[in-house]
Amino acid sequence: MSFKQRMLDFFNRKRSVQLGGGEQAIKKQISMGKLTARERIKMLLDEGSFHEYDLFVEHKCQDFGMDKKNLPADGVITGTGKISGHPVCIFAQDFTVAGGSLGLMHAKKITKIMDHAVKLGVPLIGINDSGGARIQEGVNSLAGYGEIFYRNTLASGVIPQISVILGPCAGGAVYSPALTDFVFVVDKISKMFITGPEVIKTVLGEDISMEELGGARVHTTISGNAHFFAASEHECFEQIKKLVSFIPWNNRKKADPFPPKPPRKGQPIESIIPTEPTVPYDVRSIIRAVCDDSDFFEIHEHWAANIVVGFARMNGETVGVVGNQPLVLAGVLDVDSSDKAARFIRFCDAFNVPLVTFVDLPGYLPGVDQEHSGVIRHGAKVLYAYSEATVPKITVILRKAYGGGYIAMCSRHLGADFVFAWPTAEIAVMGPEGAANIIFRNEIAAAPDPDAVRKQKIQEYTEKFANPYIAAANGHIDAVIEPAETRDFIIHAIEVAAHKIESRPRKKHGIPPF
């Protein structure tokens, strides 16, 4: 063969494999409202930055007529590329090839790019669009999943792992995304479940549609399995790009700093909070009033909205923000919000992102369903995550910080480096009403006018305890600050804590209350 012939042969081979499942299958993929795997990679990565590997990998299955089947690239595209200049490793399952089913070589391509990501110390992005295990390959496809889960676990806390669900992701396949740090879903395209509607119907007699069982809305509002909801694939890719801009490449690095920007001019910060502790406001307004460019990138926006978590920048540096949300369930900690906060705190700690916590909560949510769902065990995750974290920890108490909630929300006692409180802070065991009713129970009961005495006692308690000064007198908080000084205090705290060293007893790993 001449050089020219060899080149022609190469181009033909490449073109044929790059067409995936062929024009028919691509048409079908588009008719389902989905982009092809190649288009997805192209849209997500910087132009011209994608470099593909293992294009000519072939499956080795001989059974059930598979020896006569050609599956281009074995149904998955892998490679490296860049997002806004940040290097990433990426794989995208190709639904046009045997439904994106996972066989041995398909899995080997994925685990190879995962190993690369860990070795190179760059984020891993996995685009999932697969009917599941390739049944013809039997236990080898199960082995493939297992190898992926194992690597997801080893890579956890070493490199950021991002899962994008752009099609079905069912059965065992869901556990790879579940082990990763951030899961993105798109309305009407993403479907995630362990057992599908048909099995549920035959085994349990429960009738439910695929969308209601495991659609994008379900996982971003009810189950919390997914972190980001998008109306389209395009919007989803924009969200991923933004996320990547906030996080570091790996656990040995810090997130890239951005040019510092002041918050945008808006409502003056001191006017956001109603003084009456029972009247709600949106804590995100406070976050936006203090962070760079008022740009707050929220995670898990639609799930457990009684706590708010996400990334922002302070003086150009990425910070992880946790804030009680008085607008929803009065900002209480409960089963779901504890889960949400704890996971986010652990991500920040693993990836050198300083934590900024805004506190305004009445405590934990009372109720039989909460107790029976294990609010003790779940609530403990918040204590664990904050105590364990050694990144700079800065806490700002805005208003209520009552009881167990005060302790849990990164108090001094859990190792906060700096605790600031606004003059509106109320740091106490409980709210004045509850406290007065307990402390003065007998006096109130014995009084000729119990309501008048109760009112007076509540007033007394409020004056004495519903403020930050007792906590300040005991050194539990470091400074009472003006709301307008908040940004300055946080930026300074992060600066002076940038090189903090906090040692922990040697251990293999802790045992968080999972």
Added chain:
Amino acid sequence: MNEEQALKRLVIDDTVYETRFTPKFEKRKPYVAPNPNLVLAYIPGVIVDIHVKPGQRVKWGDRLLILEAMKMKNDIPSPRDGIVKRILVEKGQMVGKHQPLVEFE
């Protein structure tokens, strides 16, 4: 995804807070104390056999009925000694989780 919601009232430690509810909180089921006279299905499935009749005296551990679920035939044993008052299901019937199956006197 962000529908505006009216503020509701949430009481914690005698203080009434104005706030929104989450969809999950809205849908929570009020706690109902278990009725000791009822035997409930612990898993959804199909009743494949019934071994007792109304009026029958049974002992703790006696087989009441068989509930097939997840391809397994599960014995539903009597949780106590007593007299069966009513059988609340029929052979072949599909039952949901926590559905009452047998009532004791």
